[in-house]
Amino acid sequence: MENPFKDIDKPLQSVPPELKSKVMNDIAIAKLLMELAELFSYNLGDVIETVISKRDKK
Amino acid sequence: MEPIERIKKLTDEELVSAIVKDNDTLLFEVLYDRYASLVYNKCYGFAKDGDEAKDLTQDVFLKLFVKLASFKGKSKFSTWLYAFTYNHCVNYVTRNTAKKIEKQSVDYTDIENISEDPDDSGLIDMRLDKLKEALELVSPEEKMILLLKYKDNLSIKEIESVLDIGQSAVKMRIKRAKDKLITVYHNELV
Numbered sequence: 314m315e316n317p318f319k320d321i322d323k324p325l326q327s328v329p330p331e332l333k334s335k336v337m338n339d340i341a342i343a344k345l346l347m348e349l350a351e352l353f354s355y356n357l358g359d360v361i362e363t364v365i366s367k368r369d370k371k
Numbered sequence: 372m373e374p375i376e377r378i379k380k381l382t383d384e385e386l387v388s389a390i391v392k393d394n395d396t397l398l399f400e401v402l403y404d405r406y407a408s409l410v411y412n413k414c415y416g417f418a419k420d421g422d423e424a425k426d427l428t429q430d431v432f433l434k435l436f437v438k439l440a441s442f443k444g445k446s447k448f449s450t451w452l453y454a455f456t457y458n459h460c461v462n463y464v465t466r467n468t469a470k471k472i473e474k475q476s477v478d479y480t481d482i483e484n485i486s487e488d489p490d491d492s493g494l495i496d497m498r499l500d501k502l503k504e505a506l507e508l509v510s511p512e513e514k515m516i517l518l519l520k521y522k523d524n525l526s527i528k529e530i531e532s533v534l535d536i537g538q539s540a541v542k543m544r545i546k547r548a549k550d551k552l553i554t555v556y557h558n559e560l561v
Contacts, residue, residue, distance in 0.1 A: 315495075316494075316495055316521060317494075317495070317497050317498065317499045317502050318494070318502070318517075318518070318521035318522040319522065320499055321416070321499070321502065321503060321506070321518075321522055322412045322413075322415065322416055322522075325408065325412055326411060326412055326415050326421070326424070327408070328407045328408050328411045328428070329421070329425055332407070332411075332425055332428060332429060333400075333403060333407065335429055336403060336428075336429055336432045336433070337396065337399075337400060337403070339429065339432070339433040339436075340396050340399055340432070340433065340436045341396060343433060343436055343437055344394050344396055344436075347394060347437065348394070
């Protein structure tokens, strides 16, 4: 007997063509926001490195 | 920009790491083309209509772009994306129920009785139309794990890694979901 789960989404729906431009538009905005966020955040790895290198060597 | 032919030959995993490297939107478009139909159809299974499926798909891809870096390559990308999509859909469907997370207590005697390869004969004999109805009557979480196991053919190990839960929890949830589905199928459908 065939596994009925295999056909559960048949007939396959086709993706609405206008969806792609909506998604790509979202992505462009998300990328901008992610880059802005990066500008304003500290790179904690760098902070640690800087502090270590500036320690007084006694 | 890389030649189209080379990009086409990239595996999913290579493509993903290239996208993550500098949030490349053009490469993400390639990923969209590879998976739009799959994601849309999975969302369709949880949505009321085409419009809702469209919205869900749009949200899944946005979330995917932002969270792509959290894909660590522990499983195949497609497998990870199945769970990612289902998780989003389940959260969407259950958003209004404001249900407190039920701590599912695990009965250890049950776990001992779960064999590695559960007997699936009760599921295989189901009629497609009734199975679809029954899946609407179990909880979205149960539907998700049943689809991962029986539709997408993930192994127990793969489900463990994509849902980030232990082996016994996976087996337990599958068993519970299956029992529930079979009960619903036989008792609640005419």
